[in-house]
Amino acid sequence: MTSTLVGNRLAAVLACPRCRGYLDASLVCGACGPVGSRRGEQLDFGGFGESELKADALNRVKELVKTRFHKLYPAAIKVLSPVQDRRLITPFLNSFDLDRSLVADFGCGTHRRDERVICMDGGSYGNVDIVTDLRRLPLADDSLAGGISIAVLEHVPDPAAHIAEMRRVLRPGGRMLVFVPFMQPFHASPYDFQRYTEVGLREQFGAFEVLSVKVGAGPTSGMLWVLQEWLAMVLSFGSRRLYRAILPLTWVLSPLKLLDLLLAHHPMAAQAASGFVIEVRKPA
Numbered sequence: 001m002t003s004t005l006v007g008n009r010l011a012a013v014l015a016c017p018r019c020r021g022y023l024d025a026s027l028v029c030g031a032c033g034p035v036g037s038r039r040g041e042q043l044d045f046g047g048f049g050e051s052e053l054k055a056d057a058l059n060r061v062k063e064l065v066k067t068r069f070h071k072l073y074p075a076a077i078k079v080l081s082p083v084q085d086r087r088l089i090t091p092f093l094n095s096f097d098l099d100r101s102l103v104a105d106f107g108c109g110t111h112r113r114d115e116r117v118i119c120m121d122g123g124s125y126g127n128v129d130i131v132t133d134l135r136r137l138p139l140a141d142d143s144l145a146g147g148i149s150i151a152v153l154e155h156v157p158d159p160a161a162h163i164a165e166m167r168r169v170l171r172p173g174g175r176m177l178v179f180v181p182f183m184q185p186f187h188a189s190p191y192d193f194q195r196y197t198e199v200g201l202r203e204q205f206g207a208f209e210v211l212s213v214k215v216g217a218g219p220t221s222g223m224l225w226v227l228q229e230w231l232a233m234v235l236s237f238g239s240r241r242l243y244r245a246i247l248p249l250t251w252v253l254s255p256l257k258l259l260d261l262l263l264a265h266h267p268m269a270a271q272a273a274s275g276f277v278i279e280v281r282k283p284a
């Protein structure tokens with residue numbers, strides 16, 4: 001469900017995604033005309049097209065599961081995924097007074113991490129408050145106290161445009177927490193374009209003050225996902241169909257990821273980490 005808590009406070013910061021001008025309650029801009037529509041509590045400014053979501057075979061399955069079982073999907077991923085994420089998101093969200101400060105999830109997918117966080121995504125899942133192109137947010141400049149972007153930037157062709165938009169809508173002193181992958185096999189959602197090293201990530205966020213870069217998922221996760229792909233390829237003898245049948249069986253190895261509860265803290269973990277988490281602040 002979209003959040004009423006969010007809807008009530010959102011009105012003050014909504015702006016036309018095209019000209020940044022005033023938007024009335026029915027999402028009509030004085031200069032551009034109607035730029036969005038309401039579906040219950042959900043504000044739709046146009047997200048992914050159907051064709052974008054159906055481009056990749058694995059992604060088709062993911063979208064079907066996400067749409068039909070949007071509450072179960074995050075839980076299923078948590079168990080079956082070879083990636084052991086460090087618990088960095090909740091402490092970050094708890095560093096804000098969420099009752100008073102606006103914090104948004106830039107590309108929430110089917111997650112709702114807190115009732116008070118604004119859920120934004122290109123997909124119109126049931127939990128999403130604002131369906132939007134994340135490069136053209138319907139939010140005024142300097143309107144948010146904080147934001148998170150979890151495993152989103154690898155899926156967009158132009159991450160710099162997304163990062164610039166994060167910077168625009170954050171208020172000076174506002175903070176973002178961003179997870180990106182380093183050692184992860186290809187995974188479309190609906191696309192997959194890039195990976196980041198620690199220094200590459202700092203470079204991407206050069207317009208911000210970098211507060212920290214941490215290993216977000218450790219080297220066991222990095223190795224395990226590759227190993228699962230490798231096993232499915234070795235055992236499928238060149239058959240794409242067999243590969244697809246075997247890959248889910250390799251998920252039985254996923255609990256090994258728990259080794260990362262220790263290894264993610266190794267001083268050299270960044271060498272082969274599955275992903276990084278960067279925390280940045282918009283300069284005052």
Ligand SMILES: [Zn+2]
Pocket residue numbers: 016017018019020021029030031032033
């Ligand atoms: Zn406008």
